[in-house]
Amino acid sequence: MSGDLKPWQKVGSKPVGNFRIFTIRSDEVISPRTQQTQDVYVIDCVNWVNVIALTPERNLVMIEQYRHGSNTIELEIPGGMMDPGDASPVAAGLRELREETGHEADNFKLLASLSPSVARYTNRMYCFFAADARPVINPTPEGEPVSLVFYDRGARALIDDKEFYSAPSCAALYLAALRGDLLM
Secondary structure, eight states: OOSOOOOOEEEEEEEEEEOSSEEEEEEEEEOTTTOOEEEEEEEEEOOEEEEEEEOTTSOEEEEEEEETTTTEEEEEOSEEEOOTTOSSHHHHHHHHHHHHHSEEOSEEEEEEEEOSOTTTBOOOEEEEEEESOEEOSOOOOSSSOEEEEEEOSOHHHHHHOTTOOOHHHHHHHHHHHHTTSSOO
16 A cells, blocks of 8 residues: 555544444544545444355355345345344354354354445444355344245356345355355
8 A cells, every 4th residue: 555645633523323223423534635624424333244154055045135225125145233242253143144044054254354335334244154054943033024045046146146236245255256165
């Protein structure tokens, strides 16, 4: 990275709104180039996890659920927000996989820790790969109901599927393929 850029100095901060799953704050900052102050808005949100889970038969364990933002039923990989009681991102990923799909996996590894959007969000998204996922309980998702889907057409077909376009799900899928855990 270039050494020419300087960070903006934060001189004040005030809450703008609390929306249960995230808060918005306004930070007063000074531009290192102009020395002028301006307000920027930042979204504080809890960390997220998502899981690419693959059965021994090489089927992707996925869910369908209604999403208010798109106003449609979406095809996604299991995942969600880290709960305060989760000891780690791994614990959250295992919990989300179990709650939403009823599956567990002994081979569970971190693919990456990403920022959903470095421009505005403060949280991280932890992407996991779960090999040899197997059913152990009935799914018990909190909140919205989900339908369990075993996707058997492969990662390439999923990428081309017009109903699969959630950026966090796509990022995890691509990471699993690039790391060699998932065949295209």
